[in-house]
Amino acid sequence: MSSYIDENKAKYIQRLSDAVAIPSVSSWTEQRHECIRMVNWTQDLLRTYGMTVELADVGQQELPDGTKIPLPPVILATYGNDKSKKTILIYGHLDVQPALVSDGWDTQPFELTEKNKKLFGRGSTDDKGPVLSWINVIEAYQQLNEPLPVNVKFVLESMEECGSEGLEDLLKSLKKTYLMDVDYVVISDSYWLGKEKPCLQYGLRGICYFFVEVECSTKDLHSGCFGGTIHEAMTDLVAILDSLVDEKGCIKINGMYDDVAPIHPQEEDVYKAITFDVKSYCAEAGVKQVIQENDKEKVLMHRWRYPSLSIHGIHGAFDGVGCKTVIPRKVTGKFSIRIVPNMKIKTVEKLIEKHVDNIMKNIRHSPNKYSVKLEHGGDYWVADFNDPQYLAARRATLAVHGIEPDLTREGGSIPITITFQELTGKTVLLLPIGASDDGAHSQNEKFDIENYMNGNISSTHSAKMSSEEQQLQNGTTADSPVSAVENAKKSDPESSKVTEPGENVADASVNSDEKTLTTQADTTVPATSSPTDEPTSTTTGTEQHSLETQNGKSYPNSVNSKEISEADDQLVTVNGNADHADDEKKTNGHGKRDIDYVNNDGTSEGITTAKKVKTAAVEDEEKEDGANKNVQEISAV
Numbered sequence: 001m002s003s004y005i006d007e008n009k010a011k012y013i014q015r016l017s018d019a020v021a022i023p024s025v026s027s028w029t030e031q032r033h034e035c036i037r038m039v040n041w042t043q044d045l046l047r048t049y050g051m052t053v054e055l056a057d058v059g060q061q062e063l064p065d066g067t068k069i070p071l072p073p074v075i076l077a078t079y080g081n082d083k084s085k086k087t088i089l090i091y092g093h094l095d096v097q098p099a100l101v102s103d104g105w106d107t108q109p110f111e112l113t114e115k116n117k118k119l120f121g122r123g124s125t126d127d128k129g130p131v132l133s134w135i136n137v138i139e140a141y142q143q144l145n146e147p148l149p150v151n152v153k154f155v156l157e158s159m160e161e162c163g164s165e166g167l168e169d170l171l172k173s174l175k176k177t178y179l180m181d182v183d184y185v186v187i188s189d190s191y192w193l194g195k196e197k198p199c200l201q202y203g204l205r206g207i208c209y210f211f212v213e214v215e216c217s218t219k220d221l222h223s224g225c226f227g228g229t230i231h232e233a234m235t236d237l238v239a240i241l242d243s244l245v246d247e248k249g250c251i252k253i254n255g256m257y258d259d260v261a262p263i264h265p266q267e268e269d270v271y272k273a274i275t276f277d278v279k280s281y282c283a284e285a286g287v288k289q290v291i292q293e294n295d296k297e298k299v300l301m302h303r304w305r306y307p308s309l310s311i312h313g314i315h316g317a318f319d320g321v322g323c324k325t326v327i328p329r330k331v332t333g334k335f336s337i338r339i340v341p342n343m344k345i346k347t348v349e350k351l352i353e354k355h356v357d358n359i360m361k362n363i364r365h366s367p368n369k370y371s372v373k374l375e376h377g378g379d380y381w382v383a384d385f386n387d388p389q390y391l392a393a394r395r396a397t398l399a400v401h402g403i404e405p406d407l408t409r410e411g412g413s414i415p416i417t418i419t420f421q422e423l424t425g426k427t428v429l430l431l432p433i434g435a436s437d438d439g440a441h442s443q444n445e446k447f448d449i450e451n452y453m454n455g456n457i458s459s460t461h462s463a464k465m466s467s468e469e470q471q472l473q474n475g476t477t478a479d480s481p482v483s484a485v486e487n488a489k490k491s492d493p494e495s496s497k498v499t500e501p502g503e504n505v506a507d508a509s510v511n512s513d514e515k516t517l518t519t520q521a522d523t524t525v526p527a528t529s530s531p532t533d534e535p536t537s538t539t540t541g542t543e544q545h546s547l548e549t550q551n552g553k554s555y556p557n558s559v560n561s562k563e564i565s566e567a568d569d570q571l572v573t574v575n576g577n578a579d580h581a582d583d584e585k586k587t588n589g590h591g592k593r594d595i596d597y598v599n600n601d602g603t604s605e606g607i608t609t610a611k612k613v614k615t616a617a618v619e620d621e622e623k624e625d626g627a628n629k630n631v632q633e634i635s636a637v
Contacts, residue, residue: 004140005453012136012452013119015045017112019094019128020121026072026095026162029063035072035158038094042131042156043075049139051077051154058166061159071166072158076178079138080151086183087151091420092131093160093189096123097441104443117449124447126440130188130433131156133455153182160189160416163209163376168419175423184389185420185428190410192435197275198397200390201430203304203409204417205338206380208348212240212356215330215369223325230327231366234317237333240359244335245309249291249302251337253355256307256348261341263305271297274406284437304409307343311335338411345377378415387427400454 005012024038025031043053055073062068072095080087099109099122107113112121119129134154141148159165171179192199216233246252278294292298302308316331318324337348356372383390385407397405410430421428433455439445 001140001144001146004144005136005455008136008140009449009453012132013112013114013449015136016119016124016129016132016447016452017121019132020112020123021110023099023110024095024123024158025098026159027098029061029069032069032072035095036070039072039075039156039158042094043077045135046075046077046154049079049135049142051079051138053077056170058170061165074158074167074170075154075156076174077154077156078152080148082151085149085151087153087181088184088186089153089155089179089182089420089424090131090134091155091185091187091189091416092134093127093157094131095158095161096126096128097161099443099445106444109445114449118446119449119452120444120446122445124445125191125434125438126445127160127189129447129452130455133188133433133452136455151181153178157416163378164416165376167416171416171419171423179424182424182426185424185426186431187414187417187420187428188431188433189414190412190430190432190434191438191440192432193274193276193406193408194280195435195437197403197406198401199406199408199432200385200393200397201408201410201432202385202390203382204380204414204430205304205307205340205409205411206343206345206378207336207338207413207415208345208352208377209334209336209375210352211332211334211373211375212237213330213332213371213373214240214366216327217329220329221327223327226327231364231368232327233331233368234314234328236360236364236366236368236370237314237331239364240356241311241314241333241335243355243359243363244311249308251307251309253351255351256337259343259347260307263301267301267305268297271300274300274408276300281436303411305340307340308338308411309335310338338413340380341382343380345374345379349374349377376415378413379418381414381417381421381428382409383421383427383429389427389429393429393431 019038019041022034022038022041023031024035026035028034039055043055046053054076056076057073058071060068061071075094099105101108103109107115107120109122112119112124114120123129134152138148138152155171157164157167159167190201190204214233214237216231216236221230244252251257274296276296276299278290278296278299281299282288282290290299292302312334314331314333317328318326337352339345339348352374353372356370360366360368360370390407394405397403414430417428417430433451434440435448435451438447
């Protein structure tokens with residue numbers, strides 16, 4: 001597999017070049033036809049390799065002036081309908097952020113440019129390159145006359161950069177058809193923590209994007225005639241924006257930290273084990289230093305663990321070259337808040353509205369019209385990193401890169417992640433392909449050729465999924481902290497009590513034939529620090545929670561990498577040599593299978609929802625015997 005991909009490197013680079021050449025900027029509404037052209041280009045490519053493709057209509061987008069334009073259709077593509085195989089769903093997006101040479105690009109943003117083993121161009125890493133990596137894998141299997149080890153479904157949208165308008169409603173309508181037989185969901189729309197070591201991500205911050213508008217007059221005014229006599233919209237808006245965040249990056253809005261999940265005392269120890277260089281991080285950003293100086297653990301926590309507020313721009317004000325002495329009649333400020341467990345979008349929205357009201361009425365005493373609008377929002381997401389899919393992905397990463405990946409979070413947001421999790425009831429895996437310095441959303445966005453070619457990690461990852469499911473059925477996968485806590489609650493109602501401040505409830509034990517399974521994720525609630533130190537939750541009493549929660553389920557908010565490593569030590573080697581993974585996979589004894597296709601609407605007769613297998617604590621001896629058996633099973637892959 002690897003040799004085939006290397007031999008076809010030039011073809012794959014040209015394919016990415018063709019994709020980048022289509023300026024599918026979803027926020028350029030006057031160029032919406034380019035997004036639709038990108039959709040058509042992709043569907044033609046998918047059909048070339050025998051996939052069944054449907055373009056799903058998701059309606060129209062209403063613009064601020066009331067006009068409506070079509071939303072780009074969503075691609076639903078299917079390859080394979082073998083009921084003996086698992087079905088993996090790949091999500092990605094085809095739209096990109098705006099890009100102009102005048103923004104500071106060194107190359108034409110929509111002309112892929114190869115330089116120093118890097119491919120520069122808008123969308124190269126976000127997200128056209130990763131999407132093509134998956135399509136390239138399917139092509140490679142076909143050309144090598146090898147059966148793909150899983151059925152594959154794609155959901156590819158072209159409005160992700162503008163809040164995925166229309167997608168959630170579409171997915172809800174597909175719950176009992178297209179999504180019904182999905183066993184795993186994989187998203188490759190995020191990045192490694194550094195430039196050298198791959199990672200798997202089990203958490204994302206959410207987002208609340210706000211518009212705040214201030215209007216002072218019916219028309220623009222001359223500053224010489226009206227300056228100093230009226231309440232100017234711009235000065236009101238600047239005052240509002242200035243009141244949102246302080247010089248330490250802490251949000252200055254009352255109550256904003258109240259619902260933030262408390263930090264486990266062991267959490268900082270977990271961050272210490274992660275490979276991350278603050279100086280390199282600063283160099284990639286082009287800054288002299290970060291707020292947290294050279295404290296790696298604090299930098300990571302502020303990137304993943306705490307909420308943040310960023311101001312993005314002001315619309316309606318003069319921003320051209322030269323001078324213009326005008327008082328704008330109406331201006332709109334744009335800012336966003338990245339939310340974390342256990343913050344709620346509705347609560348954040350109310351806090352922002354209350355804060356702006358206070359600034360305008362009680363501090364500015366302004367008569368100007370103003371409004372606050374939540375433009376779009378998406379919840380945070382956190383997964384069980386000990387799920388079989390994550391264990392499979394770890395082995396796949398080891399096979400391709402020769403190194404165990406870090407288990408990390410990401411500070412950005414992919415709102416549709418939680419939608420897939422809720423509708424399928426299955427684990428969602430974030431499998432980054434791009435490096436930390438790729439510059440997504442920025443000037444000179446790039447995709448390393450090595451990372452693009454190593455997209456065959458996707459194939460290795462998918463090939464191991466069936467083995468992981470078998471391990472789960474055999475009861476040989478150790479309980480994760482999540483399942484252990486949930487089992488403890490079922491066994492002992494007292495264990496489900498809400499944590500009081502300072503109380504440690506993490507040592508949740510499950511008795512089984514005089515054997516005890518204990519989780520060691522300490523969840524003592526920390527003491528509250530001063531506002532000028534680290535942001536902390538100010539919730540007290542029974543409102544404190546020791547675990548991050550999502551949809552009623554608790555998740556650990558730290559990763560005990562040592563604990564996972566010990567539980568998985570016997571499972572991470574393929575025949576003792578990761579380098580032979582591809583060769584052994586080719587001779588797995590199954591032979592070539594015929595591929596069945598589903599209907600054009602993505603449905604298929606006879607497909608039923610995969611049975612949900614419950615995990616349980618087992619005897620240590622059984623775990624060891626089962627693990628040894630699984631090593632043999634994996635060696636056969």
